Amino acid sequence: MSTKKKTAWNAGLIAALLILLFLLEQVLPSSSMLFTVLKKGAIYALVAVSMNLLNGFTGLFSLGQAGFMLLGAYTYAIFTIPVESRNSVYQYFDGGIIQFTLPVPVALIAGGIVAAVFAYLIGLPVLRLKSDYLAIATLGFAEIIRAVFQWDKLGPITNGSNLLRNFPSFRSVIFPFVAAGICIALIVMLINSTYGRAFKAIRDDEIAAEAMGINLAHHKRLAFVISSFFAGISGGLLAMYQTTIQASMFKSAMTYEILLIVVIGGIGSVTGSCISSFLFIACSEWWLRFLDNENLYIGGFHVPLLRPGFRKVVFAVVIMAVVLFYRQGIMGTREFSVEGISNFFKKKLSGKKEKKGGSSRE
Amino acid sequence: MSKENVLKVENVTMQFGGVIAVDNMNLEVDKGEIVSLIGPNGAGKTTAFNVITGVYAPTNGAVYYKGNKIIQNYPQGKMKKLYRGENPMTYTGQHAIAPTPDKITRLGIARTFQNIRLFKSQTVFENILIAKHMLRTSNIFTATFKLNGKEEARMRRESEELLHLMELDDVRDEPATSLPYGKQRHLEIARALATKPELLLLDEPAAGMNPQETLELTRFIGRIRDDFGLTIFMIEHHMDLVMEISDRIYVLDFGKPIAEGTPEEVRNNPRVIEAYLGGAQDE
Known part of the structure; x- marks a missing residue:
């Protein structure tokens, strides 16, 4: 399939998706769980892809994602709370010290930049570490950031451990899709560039990559900073989605959720991360909700065991099953693509005569 | 033909704790040559390669590439007391040059690995x-x-x-x-x-190959030297290959260079025969 045709197909699919979302919004009530899943799923897809860039494509096992999301979320919130409502939000800190607002897109990007700057500084010492040691160090960083943002002395900026609220949020599901979509597209373009190839080389064999003239320190730092930049933006989006934020939200459990999405989707697959993000959010927020209902009757039969929290048990079992049966995650390192699908159907149609095609590799 | 020096290793000693892997090594590779480094297992050949390519900083000594000093070090810190090699004072006080491997590659020295x-x-x-x-x-x-x-x-x-x-x-x-x-x-x-690259370092390119493949590789190395205008410095165990294509050979034993010369000279050198316990002479 030619590049032009592929681009046309992809553009068409994206347009169709946006139109579908638009129509859904007209038809379904805005309180539908579907929209919750779609909004949160899109945001988690972005942060999962940003984590995949680091863990899956560069081979740096980092667990700092929640910390960078916190930085993005706080930067966004702090710079967009309207001046007139600052007094009520920062009620214990005399309205805070920042008395201006930035436009929403600028504040989102600022969130990314703040996360990236912190990543650069943290990266200087931390990126010398390898594998699990790097994971521990970045996890520690995320915890420290969370503690620092709850510190009373920083109250005039961060509002201490109190909620930040009243900042602009979105109503339509289109906004997070477009914002996350643009960011993911940027990451994919990066991965397909010569830098992306260098990242993959570092993942495969650091010593060989270095012998091929790839500056390890520089490229690891690049991957870390870029990944954190997009984690920061997704933090800003998450703040918009939740309408209020608090530092205590961004626990390490959040990083593990994201890690789980990445692993289930396939380490080294962007589309895998996106698909598993929606599945994960749908399972944890929507599809398994009925298990929490203690009084569930099928006919006259009272289903046993069900009680509040039971869905989490089932969810854990489902995840274990997925990991057991899909060792490489849903997608492995393959990518979901129009070409792959069309090849798949061609193969089906022409039977076993033609042994060509299959899923495309990126 | 005027000889242009491409690689020069000067008084390089590599000591790991109390073990001296490379002991006061000196060698030169000229432009367009194929030079081989041979020696029994554990003689320090790969360590020498790793020093030249920046994987290890040498304990003492310097490496020149096309006349420019690219690597230099002297015993520092704990090594000052531990150092048992020669020429400990030659480089003291001059500042250490320890580039990372990617910088070496960018200078024009490419390498392959013993284990692919x-x-x-x-x-x-x-x-x-x-x-x-x-x-x-x-x-x-x-x-x-x-x-x-x-x-x-x-x-x-x-x-x-x-x-x-x-x-x-x-x-x-x-x-x-x-x-x-x-x-x-x-x-x-x-x-x-x-x-x-201008200088290619091959670390046991024929390891694990059968005689037929080794023969092909011999021709191949000769060909790329001519096609790409390369200088080749390699470690090899297959004596057929080494004797056939090398312009000069350095022999290393227990980290010390024990002989150097054309294949003919090395083949007849009693010290080399002794080091190999007669292993090399029935080639």
Whole structure:
């Protein structure tokens, strides 16, 4: 399939998706769980892809994602709370010290930049570490950031451990899709560039990559900073989605959720991360909700065991099953693509005569 | 022919704790030569390579590339007391030069590895393409937004040409690790050549090859030296190969150079025969 045709197909699919979302919004009530899943799923897809860039494509096992999301979320919130409502939000800190607002897109990007700057500084010492040691160090960083943002002395900026609220949020599901979509597209373009190839080389064999003239320190730092930049933006989006934020939200459990999405989707697959993000959010927020209902009757039969929290048990079992049966995650390192699908159907149609095609590799 | 010095190793000692892996090594490689480094197992050959390519900083000594000093060190810190090699004072006080391996590669010294180190998840073509990354002029923004179309096209074209020269066209899109062993060796050399080196270091290129493959490799090395105008410095155990194509040979034993000369001279050197316990003479 030619590049032009592929681009046309992809553009068409994206347009169709946006139109579908638009129509859904007209038809379904805005309180539908579907929209919750779609909004949160899109945001988690972005942060999962940003984590995949680091863990899956560069081979740096980092667990700092929640910390960078916190930085993005706080930067966004702090710079967009309207001046007139600052007094009520920062009620214990005399309205805070920042008395201006930035436009929403600028504040989102600022969130990314703040996360990236912190990543650069943290990266200087931390990126010398390898594998699990790097994971521990970045996890520690995320915890420290969370503690620092709850510190009373920083109250005039961060509002201490109190909620930040009243900042602009979105109503339509289109906004997070477009914002996350643009960011993911940027990451994919990066991965397909010569830098992306260098990242993959570092993942495969650091010593060989270095012998091929790839500056390890520089490229690891690049991957870390870029990944954190997009984690920061997704933090800003998450703040918009939740309408209020608090530092205590961004626990390490959040990083593990994201890690789980990445692993289930396939380490080294962007589309895998996106698909598993929606599945994960749908399972944890929507599809398994009925298990929490203690009084569930099928006919006259009272289903046993069900009680509040039971869905989490089932969810854990489902995840274990997925990991057991899909060792490489849903997608492995393959990518979901129009070409792959069309090849798949061609193969089906022409039977076993033609042994060509299959899923495309990126 | 006027001899132009490409690589010069000067008084290099590499000591790990109390073990001296390379002891006061001196050697020179001139432009266009094929020079071999041989010696029994554990003689310190690969360590010498690792010093030249910046993987280890030597404990003492200096390395020159085309007349410029690229590596230099002297016993410092704890090593000051531990050091048992020669010339401890020669470089003291001069500041240490310890470049990382990628800087060495960018100077024009490419290498292959004793145990093949290909990029496992990549195809044959991608393995070569990665090596072109270091010759880029684009930055991360122009690369991401595809503003470097010309350069990208050039990288791909050059990689294709190299694939063709190395006779790897037919396996272009195969995963690198699915190739037969001999082809993997070829690919590793091709990948090193993709960085456009002037000096190529081969670490046991014929390891694990049968006589037929070794013979092919011998011709292959001679050919790439001529085609690419290379200087080749290699470690090898297969004496057929070494004796056939080397212009000069250095023999290392227990980290110490014990002999040097043309294949004929080395073959008849009693110290070499002794070091190999007669292993090399019945070639």
